[in-house]
Amino acid sequence: MSPLGTGDLRRIFENLDKNGDGQVSLEELNWLLEKIGIHHSLGELELSIGKPSLDFDEFLFFYDSISSEETMRSGGVESRESSGGDVNQETDLAEAFKVFDLNDDGFISCDELQSVLSKLELWDERSGRDCNSMIRAYDTNNDGKLDFEEFKSMMSITIS
Incomplete structure (x- = not known):
């Protein structure tokens, strides 16, 4: 995953926050993840995040955590997905490529x-x-x- 700057992440956050309440709901976050080829149910997303919405600082933390996970995976560190991680990663990238x-x-x-x-x-x-x-x-x-x-x-x- 290409690292994004805080300004880019702020624009993404503001575009996701459709109602302008300073929070990105799990539905809004899941919409973005699906657009880039990452598919989770709302239940899975809520379990991993632990709350129904994120403020900007929490959104930054979420981005950092998924960026770190991708960095560990790409660097050869074993992930929670077992040895099938590279295949899943290739599939996720192929799906994202198809979006574009x-x-x-x-x-x-x-x-x-x-x-x-x-x-x-x-x-x-x-x-x-x-x-x-x-x-x-x-x-x-x-x-x-x-x-x-x-x-x-x-x-x-x-x-x-």
Whole structure:
């Protein structure tokens, strides 16, 4: 998982907090997780979090904990999922890749990236971000789009 800065996480939190109460409900959090290919029931999510909603600091802690878990998994540290973790991780990444690959051609273009980020309410035209530069940062063969291997690199996960 690519590390996000506090400003990025603040924008994600604010976009998830639809009613503006300073809390992200488990339903809102689960919606985001499903959009990026991580599927849990609300019951599982509530068991792991232990409460019905998160404030921003708790959201940061949640992000840090799932980032640490991914880092441990990608670094070869055995996770709770037994030796099938790499297979599950590859499957999760493939599902996430499919979310972005809208035309199912095996590549993520700038338009696809911007479209999905807009649907997730994580893209703001006023931010001045350029999806071409985002893609160029990980486009190792300079074809202007990301294939699955480049996507995995972007997600900073090494799968052996």
